Amino acid sequence: MMAEPAASLRFVDSVERGLARLRAIHPLMPWVIAALVLAPLPWVLVNTYHVYLANFICLMILLSVGLNIVKGFCGQVTVGHVGLYAIGAYTAAVMSVNFGTPFWISLPIAVGVTLLAGMVVGIPSFRLEGAYLALVTLGLGESVRLFISATEYLGATNGFSGVPAPRIGEFRFDTYQKYYFLVMPVMLLGVFFSFQILRSRLGRAFMAVREDPVAAAASGVNVRRHKMIAFMISAAYAGFAGALYAHMIPGYLNPRNFTVIEMVTLLLMVVLGGLGHIWGGIIGAIVVTIVYDITKDYYHYSLLMFGMVIVLTVLFMPKGIGGIIDRFIATRRFIAIRERQAEAARDEAD
């Protein structure tokens, strides 16, 4: 008689078999299913506030997935990501308010400008590493915020208001329910591309750069170019998130939304989800945003909590939630194999 494997392992196996079956139909089938599952969310969540939260989670997933590419996979310690987010948001806002371009033009422009800014952030990574790079990126990120809050053209500390909602013909994305159908597909596309990138040759090159730049260079990886590509990809994610954030109602931007505190929240998402884990940014963004929302009443203590969670995560589970799940599954598999072997030995003895 075969030993019954543990329930959790059976669940994991059935999920994997299901995914394999879907992929056998078409490689994109799991993504279509994901889109279909996520699509009715605005009707499931009756409360508008919860729909807003879903939109916000999508934006945060975009940001943290982008940050995970450069930080977790390419190993470049950047803490100025919120600056790129701010650049994306303000570019889109200025384009549509001061130049009157529609969303569909200001979005690519915002992404392009953020890409260029990402290149500027990436250049120091050629010569600097570790703490020095963290300093420079932190300085750049803070400079962006200080520049915005001191420039009248960008609304200074009063904020930048009146960013119009995107529209297709007469259809305007002017409620959170409608906006969800703009944000969710972009988020899914972003996650899809991150999976494609990280499982390709490019992703393996990033990991080689992270593990040992010298060895990577010796194996034929152009270290500088791959660092730059990683920075640019993550900047593009930040640009998309920023532009979508700017056009979300109420269409109002304030430099106080791009402070170090937001950076810490973003860092917490990536660290808690798992640095260098392919699901890390997604898990982290969902968990942190929901926990933040539940504990909203205790917002006095939120930074203390976040900070300690970051510290304790780094100390006691450096691979984050994703790493723990991976290890759990691996341990279960191992136990199952051992049991099967023991059984075979017993059968033989009989």
Next chain:
Amino acid sequence: MELLLDFVIVGVSIGIVYGLVALGISLIFSGLDIVHFAHGEFYMIGSFLGIAVILFTGAPYFWALIGAMIISGVLGVVVERVFYRRLTRGGGGYTVAGMGMIICGFGMSVALQNVAYLLWGAAPHPYPVGFGMPIFLGNIALPKSYFYILICALVLMTVLHTFLTRTKLGLAVRAVAYNKDTSYLMGVNVPVMISLIFGVACAMAAAAGVLIGPINYVQIEMGYLMLLKAFAAAVVGGFGSLPGALLGGIVVGLFETLCAGYLIASYKDIYAFLLLIVVLMVRPTGLLGILVKVKA
């Protein structure tokens, strides 16, 4: 011309305060090969502790300075022992331990900021000391606190320098900074020395906080900017070099004050970052830096 003199005096005194914080950052870096991202928070907490000492004991300003330094030093040792020790156990490469340390320092910094918020609130606090009338140099009125900054900072630097170069304990600290394994074999108690380095660095940050208190209001958000400027000072002077930290602080303070005075004043806080970025790109060793630790 008088305006220039005013800017120079203000810039140098502010710069010396940056130098004090940069000294701590440099000390921790040379001792442990890590950059302490929560150092700005020790500066902020030290400043508040100075107020607390004055209010609770009615002690004069200079005793408050020393009291705040001692309490912050102990706090720094506790934080190092409880949290950072696990990370520095590996010795301190850049990729794994370094990234962990940066993230950990970030987390610690927001946590400490929140603790300060819970204790003292978000409103800016004035410093409960009065130094009397400002000193007049020709037509310029200079508050006396600028001179106190100069004197106190120079005294502190001299004491620290004497401690590091003339005493046996200081020799042990320098040995640990040079090579942990060798100093361990020579009978230096390395973990205690590392705690000592942390304590001294945090005490220096607290002294900077108490010194700048009478000029600026004290508030919980002042740590970040100070951290970045002190980093700029440490980098400009050369990371890991103690005289360099002081020199770098003065350079950053002067640069910032002069730029704010003669260019756009509202971008005051950006100039220090610009200097930081330019120095890191052009001459990463800084003015006095000799050694740049690079992963093999």
